[in-house]
Amino acid sequence: MKTVLTGSCYCGDIRYRIEGKISKAAACRCDTCSRTIDEHVDWLTVPSDSIALVSGVPARKTNGPVTRTFCGRCGTRLTYRDDDRGETDVTASSLDGVTARPHRQAERESKPGRMSCHIPPSQSSTFTP
Numbered sequence: 001m002k003t004v005l006t007g008s009c010y011c012g013d014i015r016y017r018i019e020g021k022i023s024k025a026a027a028c029r030c031d032t033c034s035r036t037i038d039e040h041v042d043w044l045t046v047p048s049d050s051i052a053l054v055s056g057v058p059a060r061k062t063n064g065p066v067t068r069t070f071c072g073r074c075g076t077r078l079t080y081r082d083d084d085r086g087e088t089d090v091t092a093s094s095l096d097g098v099t100a101r102p103h104r105q106a107e108r109e110s111k112p113g114r115m116s117c118h119i120p121p122s123q124s125s126t127f128t129p
Helices: 031-037
Strands: 003-008 015-020 024-028 041-047 051-055 059-063 066-070 077-082 087-091 107-111 114-118
Touching: 015 041
Parallel strands: none
Antiparallel strands: 003 015, 015 051, 024 041, 041 087, 059 066, 066 077, 077 087, 107 114
16 A cells, blocks of 8 residues: 655645655764754655655755755755665655654765765664654
């Protein structure tokens, strides 16, 4: 059974819909999240092809295989997509009517030239809205 979730930025200019399986939920405190959002972030991870824009066009910032999206008007962070993984992390705070509290904290994984979020498969949790 597919999970169907909707979400938006704070001002409502950007709306999205997710239809698919949520594979992970995590609170991330990596360098990238801390520097771009200035605190930890609660993420839900879904297949990249399960997210569709309903309205608006988010601003994008790309660095290598990673693209972050956010609202250019209100600044709400929306997604973190890593093309190497084929998955997209969605900010739990942007979901409509859902409060996610991940069971596991994402670990840091050191790679040449960058730090990235990562949850070992043996420690990943399942999120049910």
